[in-house]
Amino acid sequence: MKRNCFGGLPRPLALGFAFGLVLFGAAARGDTLDDVRRRGFLACGVNTGLAGFGLPDDRGTWRGFDIDYCRAVAATIFDDPDKVKFIPLSGKDRFTALQSGEVDMLSRNTTWTQSREAGQGLLFAGINYFDGQGFLVRKSLGLDSALKLNGASICAQQGTTTELNLADYFRAHGLKAETVVFSTSDEAIKAYDSGRCDAYTTDGSALYPQRLKLTQPDDHIVLADTISKEPFGPVVRQGDDRWFNLVKWTHFALLDAEELGANSQNLAAMRQSDNPEIRRLLGVEGDYGAGLGLTPDWAARIVKAVGNYGEIFERNLGAGSPLKIPRGRNALWREGGLQYAPPVR
């Protein structure tokens, strides 16, 4: 089956074509990297709109943590972070779009689970954000724990792990709740805002930006409870190991660069470094790009375009952003966090 991106077609039509190809196309496996090069841009599936992670700014330029991951992959292939086409996908559409070849990769706060890899033909290329699910409620309710939501109506986004965790959590504690699910998070948060639900639930990282969309953000609080593990990462199709490696090592290169102190500002100076780890990462010594189908300076291209992991985090989610999310579990392993990358050697 051809792995082309169906250009400007509306998604239902593109998916229809994709199904047609599944039905009548040949099972030959394309090479994603070759396809991307031939096409001239990366087709990256992103969130339909989540501040900090993926949202077009007032000039229509996509910005965010997940967006920078798409740009990093484009930078390492084309040496140009703008050779990306961002395709907004809802929680419900994302996997079909990836499986059918409409996008080359997903970079949209998608939780890594067993069934998504073992049952749906997907591969997660690492964890770039450690998250957990939480609740947003009205202050006037005076709640201090999610366990006091017995009998409540709760709004959520359809087709997400959120929906399943919610059912698990209430079942495990012998509580009941009415779940009202919507196909996009925007519809869900609007329904919560209108009073349809007592609580809104989603991943902790999304609760803060979405609270700002409410008519009176100060009337709402995020409960302290975290009811699940939500490890996010970029996702690719199974069956193309080189492409999987490329996306995975883009993430690792971002982490290694932060750990070694290489950033978008000091790249030229870093090239002169005597540290063999830095020299290998930046392609001064040896050729570690060839095995990925890339040039020796593959990692340097990434850092030049989007900076290292820490820069991406601070710019979109941390101190340099309106969200001010602390690094927490997403700090480097040396600083007490969970972010750890294998070495380039």
Add this chain to the structure above:
Amino acid sequence: MKASALRRWAIQAALLLAVGGLFALAIANARANLLARGIPTSFAFLNQVAGFSLNQSVIPFTPLSSYGRALLVGLLNTLMVSALAGALATFIGFAAGFARLSRNWALARLAGLYVETIRNLPLLLQILFWYVAILSPLPAPEHAHQFAGFFLSNRGLTMPALSFAQGWPAIDWPFFDPSVNRFNVEGGLRLPPEACALILALALYTGSYIAEIVRAGVQAVPRGQSEAAAALGLSAAQARRLVIRPQAMRVITPPLISQYLALTKNSSLAAFVGFADLMQVSGTILNQTGAALQVIAIDMALYLSLSLATLALMRLYERRLRWGGRG
């Protein structure tokens, strides 16, 4: 058998074989492609535990129920919404259709305004409009409007229901008691605002088309028929019942059937307001299992069966309308 007849049969058989072969090829190819991509191809997922909950169900459903049962809940919800909206649309449509023919100028214009406005706006827009329009002015459950055991709040319309929980029929009265549940009205039967908005929008939208069909049907009966009825000494009411209506209904019924079919299919827009209809439940299942092709195939088969069943029922009714050598 004559040679020409034989040739006709041979062509038919060859065509059937070719179409069948194409289908078989498509299915085998899809299977191979999906397997190669590690995407499940069997229907075994239907027996797996769903893990999610649904906010509207006419049969018992918990997160421990299977995906298959979730699909059944979705189908029943689609049926419920279609039946309620269909009945309401018929009532609105006939009323507005007759009103347009009324000699009362204001009434006729009002009906015309309704038909021309509603018919010319996209249905999805109307569903979203009614959802907001219903939800916004309604109070929270603790301040619900109460009337004869009915509770109306932004959680929907809760009504007394027949319950067999104790083994004998009893009325299950809804109640609001913060010590039992501070968030929602307990007991009774609840129609959530999502269902109300969907039913209202579908009924008004389809009703506007039915109104035009009714008007056209009545106007299709030649003027001479009512004049002849009057000449025979029938009163205006008798003429309407015995002469005009039977003839008009024969014109009205076929396009009316199409409207019921369209309504059932249009109910699939439910996902936009968070109502658990067949499409919405399928969307969730598709996402949780990755069995896209199977779920879509099931949906197509179910919608097709629904439409064919509606068609069969209405054909039966249409046959009853025929008499003599006509029609």
